[in-house]
Amino acid sequence: MLYLGGLGRSGTTVLERVLGELPSTCSVGELVHLWQRGVLDDETCGCGKPFSRCPFWNEVGRRGFGGWDRALAARMEELRPRVDRTRFIPRLLAPRLLGRHRAALREYVTTFLQLYRAISETAGGAVVIDSSKHSSLAFCLRTEPAIDLRVVHVVRDSRGVAYSWTKEVRRPEATAEAALMTRYSPSRSAALWVGHNLFFGLLGLLGTSRRLLRYEDFVATPGPVLEELAEFAGLSLAPGALDFLDGSSVMLSPSHTVAGNPMRFRTGATTLRRDDAWRSELPRGRRWLVSVLTAPLLARYGYLRRSSR
Numbered sequence: 001m002l003y004l005g006g007l008g009r010s011g012t013t014v015l016e017r018v019l020g021e022l023p024s025t026c027s028v029g030e031l032v033h034l035w036q037r038g039v040l041d042d043e044t045c046g047c048g049k050p051f052s053r054c055p056f057w058n059e060v061g062r063r064g065f066g067g068w069d070r071a072l073a074a075r076m077e078e079l080r081p082r083v084d085r086t087r088f089i090p091r092l093l094a095p096r097l098l099g100r101h102r103a104a105l106r107e108y109v110t111t112f113l114q115l116y117r118a119i120s121e122t123a124g125g126a127v128v129i130d131s132s133k134h135s136s137l138a139f140c141l142r143t144e145p146a147i148d149l150r151v152v153h154v155v156r157d158s159r160g161v162a163y164s165w166t167k168e169v170r171r172p173e174a175t176a177e178a179a180l181m182t183r184y185s186p187s188r189s190a191a192l193w194v195g196h197n198l199f200f201g202l203l204g205l206l207g208t209s210r211r212l213l214r215y216e217d218f219v220a221t222p223g224p225v226l227e228e229l230a231e232f233a234g235l236s237l238a239p240g241a242l243d244f245l246d247g248s249s250v251m252l253s254p255s256h257t258v259a260g261n262p263m264r265f266r267t268g269a270t271t272l273r274r275d276d277a278w279r280s281e282l283p284r285g286r287r288w289l290v291s292v293l294t295a296p297l298l299a300r301y302g303y304l305r306r307s308s309r
Helices: 012-019 031-040 055-065 070-083 086-092 095-122 135-141 158-166 186-205 215-220 222-232 284-300
Strands: 002-005 025-027 127-133 150-155 209-214 249-252 268-271
Touching (some): 012 127, 031 095, 070 095, 095 127, 150 186
Parallel strands (some): 025 127, 150 209
8 A cells, every 4th residue: 555644735635636547546535534534424525425425435345344334433533542643653663562552553453454455455456545644643554564555755845834734724525514624833833744754754764665755846747756656656557557647737537535635526637736825925934933943854855955946
């Protein structure tokens, strides 16, 4: 499976949608939210149908669990705060340190394994693309040898991420009329940006297959990036496999994503473009603050070089 990791608002949704157009892949959105938003809340699938009426997810549920069970979903939501939290990552490095929560981790990860297998089988043996992003879930999944975990560590300029987190974005799939996506202050998003990126860097040092990708490089040269990621995922692209891509324009087909940025509902011709609105829209003081808080990693990822503009 291909796991897209990084802090939210880093371009993972658009990357996932484009990757999902490759043959023998299946993009399913942020599976970490499937249990609550899909099974329990019956929110809208990327195909436009409620989760409970989506033929794809009904088949996944049948193959993986004999049908979707609200009790199972509630159990997964109960297990998640016990093991799948950023503050537990140090203990996830050596699961025996989890003590009484060790069994909870095993149950949690085994259920995800069943889910991934059911998705792959339903999609004809496809590589599953999970854009859950959370570093803690990636650390949980690496404890299961049966999961062939390959992580695409997606980074975006911290100033752009900070600006994006300040914007008010409605969740069109939610049943509540005024449901909005979470918002963070620039200082809060800067701290999260540093933390998540450090943890994904550590994941690579521990031996998990990891590929670092700058969002800005992806939208600038999507073709070469897709070829590189296909090779990383173990896919052999036949001639014409990238015909859905024409320069910076991509043709998106409907997908079965369970959560993510609202652009997961977009279909048809879509232009990939770099979003640098933060340069003019993020107040200078906040821009300076984020730059200072994230400077070491900004430099490491090449964002402080003149060419990165």
